[in-house]
Amino acid sequence: MPEILSTVERHRLVDEWANGVDLYDVLSVAALIECGRRVPALRTAVRCGGHILTYAELYEQLDGGVTGSAGPTLDDLARLLTDIALAAETGALLVELGPTGTGLVPDAVAAAADDRRAVVADQRTCTVDRAFGAADVRLLATQWDCTDAAVELLAALADGATLVLATEGQRTHASALAGLIANCAATHVVAAAATLAELAELPAAPALPSVRRWDVLGTDCPPELAGLLRALAPGSCAGFAYATPEYAGVAARGPLDGSGRLRPIPGARLLVLDSALRPVAPGQPGDVYLGGAALAVELTDAAVGFTADPFVADGRLARTGLRGRWTADGWLIFDAAAEAAGIDYAAA
Secondary structure (H helix, E strand, O other), rough: OOOOOOOOOOHHHHHHHHHHHOOOOOOOOOHHHHHHOOOOOOEEEEEEEEEEEEEHHHHHHHHHHHOOOOOHHHHHHHHHHHHHHHHHHOOOOOOOOOOOOOOOOOOHHHHHOOOOOOOHHHOOOOOOOHOOOHHHHHHHEEEOOOOHHHHHHHHHHHHHHHEEOHHHHHOOOOOHHHHHHHHOOEEEEEHHHHHHHHHHHHHOOOOOOOOOOEEOOOOOOOOOOOHHHHHOOOEEEEEEEEOOOOOOOOEEEEEEEOOOOOOEOEEEEEEEEEEOOOOOOOOOOOEEEEOOOOOOOOOOOOOOOOEEEEOOOOOOEEEEEEEEEOOOOOOOOEHHHHHHHHHOOOOO
């Protein structure tokens, strides 16, 4: 028999703990994209391998992909990132996004092209007028041909920053990643916990003083990672986050202290349910479901892995495939994180 929850406990599990606070003062995607149009045209917007797009070139690509009257969308941004990924891996040259993507030209044309596009705009030693945006360099060292990456690009555009996209080779080799962080003077690094943990295996710890913020993604985190990142970039701050392809951007955040604790961000919704879609009591394991304002997949009743939210009218949930539980004080911990942190719920 399932444990019977009181009304107060049920409220905490499906409303208070499972929901980020309501969204407020959040601009629309179109409005955030328009913020980037006010950034000086020669400033670098995106870098990946040897490819550089200035803000002027980026918007030329985005506007080429518009299929409706509302302007560029997150889908356009994600498609552009996929094009850049292909270009970086194959040596092709980006020419046009188009409504169906993959705006690439053959390698021979790329090799013959005179590509000297405002590289000087990527130098970050000068003081930048804050009215024109930040001088931040945001390094995305994760899979980035997805909606998650489009959200990071959108955030960079709105702030007037540069988004640097790590290639697969740079993501999978610690020395290459450390070199990329140092060479581009990254101020904000987004990477999986396992990727950053490999920096500890280098023969000599790299000095990465430009980094001010680490955004660590995953469902569990080595306890020693926080100390490692502080040693690499003294004075930097770090946070733990959960992202999934079903949700546009990060869905939950928590402290990088090795515990794996997370709370939903504004607009997100995380539920821990049993096989009958009933909330489980704090400390008890269950399946983790995700919903909320930025659920990225177009949902239908027949969509595999998705179901109606039993607690919200017309709401939808995505089954993450992960197991987790709520702590007694309202933090979500995935079972993998609990195991990594040595938490024994049976003894608690």
